[in-house]
Amino acid sequence: MEQPVKRLLSGRARARKSLLLLICMLTVFRGTAMAEKQTNKISLNVTDQPLEKVFKKIEAKTDYVFWYKMDVLKKAQHVTIKVNNEDLLQVLESLFKNQALTYSIEKNIIAIKEKQANELSGAMATAAILAVIKGKVLGEDGSPLPGVTIKAKSNKAFATTDEHGLFTIKVDAGETLIFSYIGYQPAEVVVKSEEALTIIMKPSFDKLSEVVVVGYGTQKRANLTGAVATINYDKALENRPITNPSQALAGKVAGVFVSQNSGSPGGDGATLRIRGFGTLNNTDPLVLIDGIEGKLSELNPADIGSITILKDAASASIYGSRAANGIVLVTTKKGTYNMEPVLSYNGYYGMQQLGRKYDRINNSVEFMNLWNSAVVNSGGDPLFPRNMMNDFGNNKDPYLYPNTDFYKEIFRTAPITEHNISVRGGAAKQNFFLSANYLSQDGIIRQTDSKRYGVNFAINNKLKDWLEVGGRVQITRKITNSPVDGIDRIYYIMSNGGYPFIAPYTKDGRFGATQALKPDGSPIVDSRNPLPDLYDGNSQYVNNFFRANLNATANITKDLTFKTMFTGQSNNNRRDKHNQLNYVYTAGGIQGKVLDYPSQITLYRANNEEFYWVYYNTLNYTKSFNNVHNFSVIVGTQAESYQLKPMSGQKSDPPKAGLNEVDAGTSNVQAGGNTTEWSMLAYFGRINYNYREKYLLEANLRADASSRFRQGNRWGYFPSVSAGWAMEKENFIKNIAAISQLKLRASWGQLGNQNTNNSDGSVNNYPYIGAVTQTNGTSYTAGGQFAPGAAITGLVDPNISWETTTSTDVGLDVGLFNNALSVELDYFNKNTDQILVQLPISSTLGEVSAPIQNIGKMSNKGFEFSVNYHSPEYRSGFSYSIGANITYIKNMVTKFRADAPDQLWLIREGMPYKMLYGYKSVGVFQSDKEASEYMRNNGYIPKAGDLKYEDVNGDGKLDYKDKQSLGNTLPKYTYGITLGANYKNWRLNIVTQGLAGISGYNQSAWTTPLGISGGTLLTRWKDAWTPDNHSNTLPRIVVNDTWNRYESSFWVQNMSYFKIKNIQLSYQLPASLLHSIRFKGGSIYANVQNLPSFTSKGYLGFDPEQNTFANGSTIYPTPVITSFGINLQL
The missing domain is CATH 1.20.5 (Single alpha-helices involved in coiled-coils or other helix-helix interfaces)
Structure with missing residues (x-):
């Protein structure tokens, strides 16, 4: 042995x-960092000892050495001191406080000498005029903080709080006191007079002792065994012009990707993904606001306190069927007991501008030349005569011969402003939080704007020592305006036309028409001025949102707690639309209509009433046996219900323009309405155990029943287990001072999904029930009488049930140098089975929809890595931080019907979800001979200048056998980098985000030259193939082209990007200035948000940060926002 x-x-x-x-x-x-700042901590416990002995104790415990003459110490008094893990400089201050000695520090040498006579007399004189300041220091929860260090900024006055949080210090009036305490943020207060002070200290970032919000409760971060990420939202949001809370998450958390798909005022169209796409249905994570399902867009960002993201099954399974796509737990702000009320204001004003854009040709002569070439390539004669092009080239009159840039006519520089005011505080038995918000945002597209008004009030009361009750009310009203058909119609006209030879307006202010006219005054091509659509009536969306909750917490015993909460919310949406009839005019006064413009005025109103309620109860038992065996058990039940009642009506042809109410219409009467609803019931439980917070175990189980499935299939059961090993507490590691945390985690669990989508993307709340539909198409007229008819229009599978996601996670958490440097690494494997899918069916069955069935499978596996470093504050007052995270995900559809159609965004077994699928472009044919020989057996023989596609099987023709993978529409890598720097009162913060390994399909009216009978032209097409320019990258331009517009790799572009989401510079106003205007704190700041992305060469589009399941041609561009603001506390 x-x-x-x-x-x-x-x-x-x-x-x-x-x-x-x-x-x-x-x-x-x-x-x-270690060289510039000494961070020695020391503990001493001496009573009536000479200084020499104390010096030796300090030398034994630190790297410092004392230099002194023995006769100097003869004049020193004996000292008594008791400190625990105190900063050495503070210990020295205490030792020399009443001595006739002083000291200086050079590197690791502490030199002792006698005070000069003038120093002693000066000190005595100062002492005679010092004020005695008394006060108390409390935490945010109102409890006293013992051992807080209080130091005068301009001299060596020093004190500490006692066990009751009380202190006394002698300083001049007007002096600044600095309060510091381990685990809390430093605080500064200006002394006004001998008035008593009450100081509330906020906890600082302490990763291990931090309390994290988890499902139906909280846990110490050190005891977590699942993949959980937290964001201090106050800090993430601080001084940023964020209109939607999701914007603050971008680039911050490994495994979490936020894409802002729209810059529309009032809504950013954001998608939030946690560890990729886990299903063929809705992949949005479940958002819980104070424990209740909601939407991030419903919240005022300034009301959010923190956000916790549950990424794996172990942390999320207590939410069962709702957790397959991850959980976002939002905790809103509330009051604090024993806190003097603090009034806060934060406001900013900014300007928004269009960033990246499609590079259109805005010169009429260049546009006409290319169009003529395209017509000739199609076998026709040039459309635009040379003399007309000469007139446009000479630019005689901008109304007769325009060179219009419609970007300038449609887009604008638009203001944005927001104001937030709140008051927060509390007494011994009550606390409160009240906030009000106003946001006004004009869109960078004219005729678009949004306004939001909101109020949030929360209150808690300790009715008894063992009973606390509280409630919260949130009211929000949002009004958004846009053109009658949104921006889609504007883009349709602008990208299918909007030619530079169209005058936007005539001299007399009417909408202009094309000025490329035939001799008889008629247009050579259809007029497509987008401005009549831009100013065509209005579409107004009004949202009134109300949420209220009541909650109570009863401490039945010191170990047993009961909590109950009821929440109800109402969401009322109204949309009013009306158009008007606009016309365009040539410079000669000839009236015309815009292509596809409506021929009648229609008045429309829709109203949706949503109501949702949820009620849950939990019983939590927590017990610790000698701080060795620690248990926590929670059990609970939850019921929830949702109802939606949409209705709409419209009429046409009011007797007079400007009559915009539906009742004014005289024809085309239409109306509709229905009701949809669902409900759920759940039981859940969780057990936590740890041994000395070293060995950690957790188990969860939830049982869910959903009305979306028939009886017998309604219940789903979702278990999870996880374990952790806090290795830093082991004897062979805990004495290594550099290691603050070293924890290994592992978890397994199952989650569910009940959200079933129809083929058009709408949610199906009754997928197991056959639908009977009555429409005009199913009715008939017999004998002059209308006979209503009905038909079964949807097939169903009555046996469908839950999707199930099985997830495994292994992680490692490392913290070094008192967690100044932290590293997190996770490997995950997530498999979703029984995915609910609606597959295409044979047309022989008639006009019926396919049934939703449990037939799909998908896997996501990958890793996450994040690293963060926070430097100490150097003596110069400078500090910095840096953070980086990266996530790799491999997605694959592992089961799907084999004969799924060959579609562009392909779903097929063995391939990534919605992979791009088509022909591979391998160049351009340089001669007719080359084209005819290569496509010798093809029905259509391409010509010189046409794209050359890879003939995979060499059979001389192009068919489905030649199609292949063209790229992934899901990113393989997502990453983010955050940078921070502080210098005295200045702060600089930078947030970035990026992705890699992703492709997008960009064939659209923007990028395709001269679409069906017209369209836009980008500057790139000036280098297209011609007989004189044998390009091998860009094909020839042909009107009504088909061959070159096949779904191919030519139209696929690299969508990888790196984007600076936010640059912020702020200045903390000096305490002396704030004191003079009676403020407790304040700062001014400047921001630049959503800077244009760094992309691959040749990228075409407004912004690569968009949904890659579409071509991006109709997105509302995300604006670049420059803003300035102020933040004050009174």
């Missing part, structure tokens, strides 16, 4: 050496 034991010991030694080597390497990374 001796040899094995020796080998084991030597193995442990080698492991320990390897670990020490790693620590040394990481120490080099941190070397500069």
